[in-house]
Amino acid sequence: MKSSNRSSSPRRRRTPAAVALGAVLALTATACGDDGSGAGGDKGAEGSGKGKIVFWDNNGGVRTDVWKTIIADFEKANPDIDVEYVGIASTEYQSKVDTAIQGGGLPDVGGVGAAMLAGFAAQNALDPLDDRLAKSSLNGKLNEDMVESLKAAGGDDGTLYSVPTSANNGVLYYRTDLFDKAGLKEPTTWDAFFEAAEKLTDKGKNRFGYTIRGGAGSIAQALDAMYGQSGITSFWDSSGKKTTLNDPKNVEALEKYAGLYKKVTPAADLNNDFTKMVAQWDSGTIGMLNHNLGSYQDHVKAFGTDKFRGIPQPVGSTGKRVQVSNPVDGLGLFKSSKNKEAAWKFIEFATSHEQNSKFNESAGQVPANNDAAKDAWISEAEPTKLAAEALTDGSTTIVQLPYYLPDWNTVSKADNEPNFQKVLLGKMSAKDFLDGMAEELNAAQKEWDEQKG
Amino acid sequence: MITKEATVAAPAPAPAAPAPPRLAKKRPAWDEVPRWQVYLPLGVYLVFTLVPFYWILLFSLRPAGSTSLVPWPMTFEHFEKVWTERSFGTYFGNSVLVGLATLVMTTAVALAGGYALARFDFKVKRVFMLALLCSQFVPGALLLVPLFEIFAELRMLNSLGSVIIAETVFQLPLSMILISNFIKNVPYSLEEAAWVDGCGRLRAFRIVVLPLLRPGLIAVGSFAFVHSWNHFLFALMFLNNQSKQTIPVGLNTLMSADSVDLGALAAGGIIAAVPVVIVFAFIQKWLITGFSAGAVKG
Numbered sequence: 153m154k155s156s157n158r159s160s161s162p163r164r165r166r167t168p169a170a171v172a173l174g175a176v177l178a179l180t181a182t183a184c185g186d187d188g189s190g191a192g193g194d195k196g197a198e199g200s201g202k203g204k205i206v207f208w209d210n211n212g213g214v215r216t217d218v219w220k221t222i223i224a225d226f227e228k229a230n231p232d233i234d235v236e237y238v239g240i241a242s243t244e245y246q247s248k249v250d251t252a253i254q255g256g257g258l259p260d261v262g263g264v265g266a267a268m269l270a271g272f273a274a275q276n277a278l279d280p281l282d283d284r285l286a287k288s289s290l291n292g293k294l295n296e297d298m299v300e301s302l303k304a305a306g307g308d309d310g311t312l313y314s315v316p317t318s319a320n321n322g323v324l325y326y327r328t329d330l331f332d333k334a335g336l337k338e339p340t341t342w343d344a345f346f347e348a349a350e351k352l353t354d355k356g357k358n359r360f361g362y363t364i365r366g367g368a369g370s371i372a373q374a375l376d377a378m379y380g381q382s383g384i385t386s387f388w389d390s391s392g393k394k395t396t397l398n399d400p401k402n403v404e405a406l407e408k409y410a411g412l413y414k415k416v417t418p419a420a421d422l423n424n425d426f427t428k429m430v431a432q433w434d435s436g437t438i439g440m441l442n443h444n445l446g447s448y449q450d451h452v453k454a455f456g457t458d459k460f461r462g463i464p465q466p467v468g469s470t471g472k473r474v475q476v477s478n479p480v481d482g483l484g485l486f487k488s489s490k491n492k493e494a495a496w497k498f499i500e501f502a503t504s505h506e507q508n509s510k511f512n513e514s515a516g517q518v519p520a521n522n523d524a525a526k527d528a529w530i531s532e533a534e535p536t537k538l539a540a541e542a543l544t545d546g547s548t549t550i551v552q553l554p555y556y557l558p559d560w561n562t563v564s565k566a567d568n569e570p571n572f573q574k575v576l577l578g579k580m581s582a583k584d585f586l587d588g589m590a591e592e593l594n595a596a597q598k599e600w601d602e603q604k605g
Numbered sequence: 606m607i608t609k610e611a612t613v614a615a616p617a618p619a620p621a622a623p624a625p626p627r628l629a630k631k632r633p634a635w636d637e638v639p640r641w642q643v644y645l646p647l648g649v650y651l652v653f654t655l656v657p658f659y660w661i662l663l664f665s666l667r668p669a670g671s672t673s674l675v676p677w678p679m680t681f682e683h684f685e686k687v688w689t690e691r692s693f694g695t696y697f698g699n700s701v702l703v704g705l706a707t708l709v710m711t712t713a714v715a716l717a718g719g720y721a722l723a724r725f726d727f728k729v730k731r732v733f734m735l736a737l738l739c740s741q742f743v744p745g746a747l748l749l750v751p752l753f754e755i756f757a758e759l760r761m762l763n764s765l766g767s768v769i770i771a772e773t774v775f776q777l778p779l780s781m782i783l784i785s786n787f788i789k790n791v792p793y794s795l796e797e798a799a800w801v802d803g804c805g806r807l808r809a810f811r812i813v814v815l816p817l818l819r820p821g822l823i824a825v826g827s828f829a830f831v832h833s834w835n836h837f838l839f840a841l842m843f844l845n846n847q848s849k850q851t852i853p854v855g856l857n858t859l860m861s862a863d864s865v866d867l868g869a870l871a872a873g874g875i876i877a878a879v880p881v882v883i884v885f886a887f888i889q890k891w892l893i894t895g896f897s898a899g900a901v902k903g
Contacts, residue, residue: 206845213691213858214866216847238845241854242862251842255753257762320863427865435672446863454670 194258196279199491202232205498208249210263210481212239218514226501233494246271253277260495264314264484266305266477266555272484273306274558278313279485284496285312290503290521295319297543297550298520301480305555314482315503316520318512320444321478321539322376323462325451330439339440342381342466346408349416352439361416361439363432364409368425370572371564371589373442374409375553376465376476381405383470385549393601395593398586406575406582413576422573444478448516448535462535464542473548479555482520512536518543559596567592664871683872687859691869693876695848696855699765700834701880703851706769707833708826711776715825716818718777719784720810724793737778745775745838756843767843768851772833780825787821788814823891831881852877 209219216239223235238259240248246268252258253275264272272278285291298316306313326339330352339345349361365373375397379385382401389396396402413421418432426443433441434454442465451460467473483499485492501507509524516533518540519525525544530537542548554560568589574580665683666676687693722734752771753762761767791814799809837853844850856877859870885892 208845211862214861214864216858217690236846239847239858240841241857241860243860244841244857248842251749251753254750256757257753257845426863427860427867430865431867434670444863446861450864450866 194488196487196489196492198493199489201491201493201497203491203494204234204236205261205489205491205495206236206238206259207498208245208259208262209237209239210245210265210268211242213241215239215511215515218511222502222507222511225507226498229501230494230497233497235498249277250275258486258488260486260489260491261498262484262486263317263481265481266302266314266479267561269302269305269314269484270307270556270558270560273311273313277486277488278306279487279489279492281312281315281485281496281499284485285315288500290315290500293505293522294503295520295522295525295544298480298482301477301552302482304552305480307556314484315499316480316482317503317508318515318517318520319478319480319543320446320517321543322373322442322444322465322475323448323535323539324465325433325441325443325447325460325462325535327439327455327460329459338461338463340463340466342468345440345466346412348439349412353416359437359439360418362412363424363429363438363441364413364417364421364576365424365426365429365442366413366422366573366576367428368565368569370424370569372476372553374406374572375551376442377409378402378405379474379476379551380465381408381468383468383472383474385472385474385551387476387551387553388597393594393597395590395597397593398583398590403583403586406586410572410575410582422576445516445518445535445539448533462538464538464548473542474551475548476551477553477555480520481517554593554597557593557596557600559592559599563589563592563596661871661874664867665875667868669866669868683868684876687855687869687873687876691855691859691873692847692850693852693855693873696850696852697876699849700852700877703765703768703772703840704830704834706765707772707776708830710769710773711780711829712822712826714773715777715780715784716822718781719786720788720814722781722785723788734782737782740778745771745836749838749842752839753842762843763845763849765844765849768833768839771839771843772829772836776829776832780829783825784818784821787818791817820891820894823888824894827884827888827892830884834877834881 207219207223209215216237219237219239223237226235227233245263249258249262249268249272253272258277264278269278285294294316298319299312301319302314302316303310303312324339324345326348331338331348334348334351336348336351337344339348352361353359379402382399382405384396384399384401387395387397418438420432421429424432426447429441430443430447430450432438434450436454445462448462451462465473465475483502485495485499489495502511503521505521505523508519508521509527509529512519512524513527513529513533516536518536519527519530525540530540543550553564557563568585571580571585571588575582575585663674663676666679666681667673668678668680668682722730727733756762756767756771759767761770795813795817796806796809799813800806804812835853837857840851840854841857844854852873856870856873859866859873
């Protein structure tokens, strides 16, 4: 290297040395991190059953407080174990776990719901839990449907990779004051729902009967309304190779549902994700909203408990209630854990009667622990009570969505949400939309079958 | 070929009549412009810009469940909630630390690298400059796993140091290019004069060049601070412990899978935005000068 001008080498090197030293000291002072051990392929170890375990919450923030209470109770009952809580926003959870699977730093325990289970299991990141559950005091005390749902979501070999904590469920929220004023009956059937949506709409006064989800997450909600009306009870036909998605009854039902857009809904609904949809309904000028149990507390804050109700989805013309499955949430034990014994103790404790009840009362969801589902708070939270009844009294048939397909998230979100917006705008027919999606899913199922051999 | 005679013999062409001076289009004086032509577009622009901010302010100051279009009755419960219950006090402190450390490290290293690029010739200089530019095209997400593995090896995961290093590394190319252009704009003769007066290179740089770089340093430093203040990805991926997380990650946790507290989210947004607004309010004069000067190739 040469200077373009007269060279004059600096004699004093103290200043750069001081800057370098300062930088090193500053970084050292902010360091002291963990070693990031534990990647996807690590086998881990049972450990001593004592010491520290790390727990990643897959819906951090709003649930942080209840988890900290549960952890405090656990540490009191198990003084030799410390639990480090890490709350991660649900939207970023999958990418954070995927990065840790590749690069190391997985926790011991993590929230693992049905929607993400297939991906984590396929990367060999989760420990099978069947044997542990069989020997546990929890055995037989968990909701069998939820256990089966998580087994199915983990792949087709029937292995349990996540212990269920709770189930969410689709709810039809409606404004009782507006219904009373308009002389409408409770929307317990799809016909009553469509009738009420029209009667409650007065565009001139900016009042609408319904708010539709046209943005992120629109497909699952549209499928719920579609199968609910058509009464078709299985996602696959009898051969198990072709989806019922584009069955003519479903096409007709989707046409009717999509026809609500702009007729009885605000035009801005085209970009509605759940946040906008819930905020819009809570603003007070809309009659009905389809969402799950999770937003119940938001509605209570907006209206109190006397101006709205949350009831199970309407029944169709067959007289049966058909709903698509909402992802069951649960706790998984990561294979790379160096302290699996302590980690399992924490999972057992968190899904025990008292703690599971505490968690679900706070989250407003249906408990996985059968004893917790009988607790008094359930009857005080009406939507949760009705959802729990609907899921257990035989009145509801659940259409199991294929969460086990690795391509499910791509097909049901990135690939087809823009197409559903075209359907709402009338630029694509419901039939073309469903045919396209069905074709993708049939191919994904075929590939899945081939991989299984 | 033109001969002298021919040139002499030829009658000199009559001088062309001077062209009438082109009437320059007169720019209308400020007083002649109807006020609505100025204020209407500005007003429309301001409405589009400020209404979302008003909306955030409204949600942060009105009680939960209120649908009022004015923040009255006013409440600070959302601010109290996010600052105490949601640990925004801690996140704020961490973000300040990351932002200031990134600012100092980026500016210091960019100053040294920028000086070398401006004042020295070396064989692979053009290639090096091209590499610096190309590095700007690589999204941070692409390097996430390699960086994650490196920090894991260094046992720096879950430390603010990892975020500071990653932010500094990603800020450096642009900062170095900008600083080198600022330095090129400082006449070399000034440094030479200082050398003649007995200064070494470092002292001449410190006494003569550095004071002239103030707008550039402010531009580069503020850019580094604001970018690291707002950056989400590295903090999300490299930090686990809640006591070490930063403001953008904290904001993200205010939205759950099926419920969102808009009041808290708006209050968190205001807390996140205020420092950046204050920084820009103080430095805007130097910032504009700095960026326009740095944009000129020396």
